[in-house]
Amino acid sequence: MAGTTRPGSTAERAGDAAAVGFSGVTRSYGAVRAVDGLDLEIAAGETVALLGRNGAGKSTTLNILLGLLPPSSGTVRLFGDAPESAVRAGQVGAMLQDGKAIPRVTVRELITFVAATYPHPMDVAEALELAGLDGFGGRRVDKLSGGQAQRVRFAVALAGNPELLVLDEPTSALDVEARRTFWRSMRAYARRGHTILFSTHYLEEADEHADRIVVIDRGRVVADGSGEAIKRRAGGSRVSFDLAGAATGPLSGLPGVSAVEIRGDRALLRTTDSDATVLALAELGLVRGLQVTPASLEDAFLALTSAEATPAAPAFTAGARTAKESV
Numbered sequence: 001m002a003g004t005t006r007p008g009s010t011a012e013r014a015g016d017a018a019a020v021g022f023s024g025v026t027r028s029y030g031a032v033r034a035v036d037g038l039d040l041e042i043a044a045g046e047t048v049a050l051l052g053r054n055g056a057g058k059s060t061t062l063n064i065l066l067g068l069l070p071p072s073s074g075t076v077r078l079f080g081d082a083p084e085s086a087v088r089a090g091q092v093g094a095m096l097q098d099g100k101a102i103p104r105v106t107v108r109e110l111i112t113f114v115a116a117t118y119p120h121p122m123d124v125a126e127a128l129e130l131a132g133l134d135g136f137g138g139r140r141v142d143k144l145s146g147g148q149a150q151r152v153r154f155a156v157a158l159a160g161n162p163e164l165l166v167l168d169e170p171t172s173a174l175d176v177e178a179r180r181t182f183w184r185s186m187r188a189y190a191r192r193g194h195t196i197l198f199s200t201h202y203l204e205e206a207d208e209h210a211d212r213i214v215v216i217d218r219g220r221v222v223a224d225g226s227g228e229a230i231k232r233r234a235g236g237s238r239v240s241f242d243l244a245g246a247a248t249g250p251l252s253g254l255p256g257v258s259a260v261e262i263r264g265d266r267a268l269l270r271t272t273d274s275d276a277t278v279l280a281l282a283e284l285g286l287v288r289g290l291q292v293t294p295a296s297l298e299d300a301f302l303a304l305t306s307a308e309a310t311p312a313a314p315a316f317t318a319g320a321r322t323a324k325e326s327v
């Protein structure tokens with residue numbers, strides 16, 4: 001997606017500067033290192049998902065990016081400038097997880113007020129439409145459901161017509177229909193050349209809606225690339241077959257096998273070399289109901305972020321299985 005800049009904007013002044021640049025950023029809370037030497041560059045026009053489990057450091061990263069939290073060390077640049085400057089210039093819109101509703105104002109009044117504080121605001125009706133708030137303009141913001149309030153926060157983020165949109169778990173309170181509407185709006189906004197950075201726990205959303213997925217764990221980037229690239233990096237395939245009473249002991253020693261799970265009469269092997277594993281299984285006569293499937297993004301995510309995992313020996317723990325991974 002090509003980037004576009006407004007005349008006189010921070011981005012134009014900064015020339016080809018990245019939309020976002022983190023360099024060696026660290027943030028500690030007492031003994032907890034929430035962000036630990038984070039390096040990250042996001043080009044203008046990219047849509048990037050920040051993916052990580054609870055406590056990985058996503059919100060802290062986004063708060064530092066927005067200038068709301070000073071880093072303990074390292075530097076952050078937005079369009080080549082300090083975050084505060086980019087925010088002041090209206091280049092950045094944010095939708096954070098919390099945020100209290102202002103009593104007694106209507107949705108339209110709120111968005112009109114917010115838009116008026118920016119140098120190049122979005123048309124209020126357009127912001128309401130993009131946020132899925134058509135028909136809600138006259139409603140009081142303190143009398144909305146959780147999902148509707150979340151859409152108001154999205155409209156607030158859009159109101160300044162920002163070049164960079166930062167969204168912290170934007171769909172967490174939305175139902176299926178609202179989620180679909182939200183992503184349609186996001187894509188439309190991205191197509192205008194804007195940069196979008198969103199955090200999420202939803203692997204499918206990251207895979208489907210981002211150009212690039214940055215997985216963070218313990219405040220560090222542990223993977224960065226397309227969903228496909230991350231699956232490849234985490235490695236391997238899953239081979240499953242019917243045991244038909246065969247002994248399970250030898251399975252972990254077969255070529256390529258990095259993990260074994262037994263579910264009833266079915267064996268599931270994680271392997272870094274499915275051809276070698278399948279050949280060895282054939283020699284043992286274990287080919288009944290044989291299936292070979294590439295690793296899912298879920299597999300990759302677990303392998304990259306589980307406590308005991310290393311990229312060379314991904315974890316494959318029974319407790320973390322999901323229906324999606326069933327064979």
Ligand SMILES: Nc1ncnc2c1ncn2[C@@H]1O[C@H](COP(=O)(O)OP(=O)(O)OP(=O)(O)O)[C@@H](O)[C@H]1O
Pocket residue numbers: 029032033034052053054055056057058059060061
């Ligand atoms: N204000 C704070 N004081 C102390 N520790 C904090 C504070 N904010 C965050 N932390 C800790 O920093 C780490 C990172 O937290 P952060 O909220 O950035 O993670 P997250 O990836 O956004 O998590 P979640 O997905 O649960 O929202 C966690 O260990 C958290 O407990």
